[in-house]
Amino acid sequence: MWFRNLRLYRLPRGFAADLADLDARLARRPLVRCGNFEMASRGWVFPRQEGVFVHAVDRQWLLALGIEQKLLPTTVVRQTAQERAAVIEKEQGRKVGRKEMRDLFDRVMEELLPKAFSQRRTTWAWLDPLHGWLVVDAGSDARADEFMEVLLATLDDVAVRPLQTQLSPSAAMTAWLAGQEPPAG
Structure with a gap:
């Protein structure tokens, strides 16, 4: 699985998350099917193996938010x-x-x-607690905001902020292609 659209967020300094604690918190908000009179439902799903809400590899964590929406035009x-x-x-x-x-x-x-079809989709995120990064794979700000809203409601004691740069990535890359030297490193 490859992330196609990255939204970068900075975790607060000293973010000390425990894998078991994070998994337990996510387990409190699992995705449940939409009720008869609900348009949408959001909750955490298993990213890889059943029973584990955080897939951990080498201190890198993968999260998955499931969204179920009723299709009623x-x-x-x-x-x-x-x-x-x-x-x-x-x-x-x-x-x-x-x-x-x-x-x-x-x-x-x-x-x-109640008769409408339901459609499910998943928004993925990679959490790097060691270096303080949260990367959300979302093609739009609305999807990223949706993910962040559920994450912050789940982890009520964490303040995450979006990455701010002095120059937009597209402007920087355009300047590089136009002949300006890219920064060292």
Whole structure:
């Protein structure tokens, strides 16, 4: 497995995590299936072997956040609500108002949500407690923020901050390609 999109975070100085403690904390928030009336569920999954929430190799740790989302397009809900509004207009001979349309939309959503398909995805992270790095494999800020939100809720005593650079990576690499010397090291 290769990380394709890196989001770098710095762990606080003196971060002393215990592997068994981290595994126990993650085990308190496992991924559970979405309930009938839930759009999404988030929790930790086993990255490699069953029963272990942290895969450890040579003091490097791999974490996996599982996200299960219901697939219920708004267009489907809106279309069904509009069909029901048309039936009301035809049967009762009156126009459906804005508030009643919102209520119809909500009722259709409640009706279709338990029947909706669920889709699972995993967001991976590599934790290097020795050097103080957390690397999240997320293609967007929203996915990285989602991971960090669950991680910080799980590890309530850890303050992680995103990596800040003086020059953006794309600007630095463009300058190097344009002929400027890269920094030593």
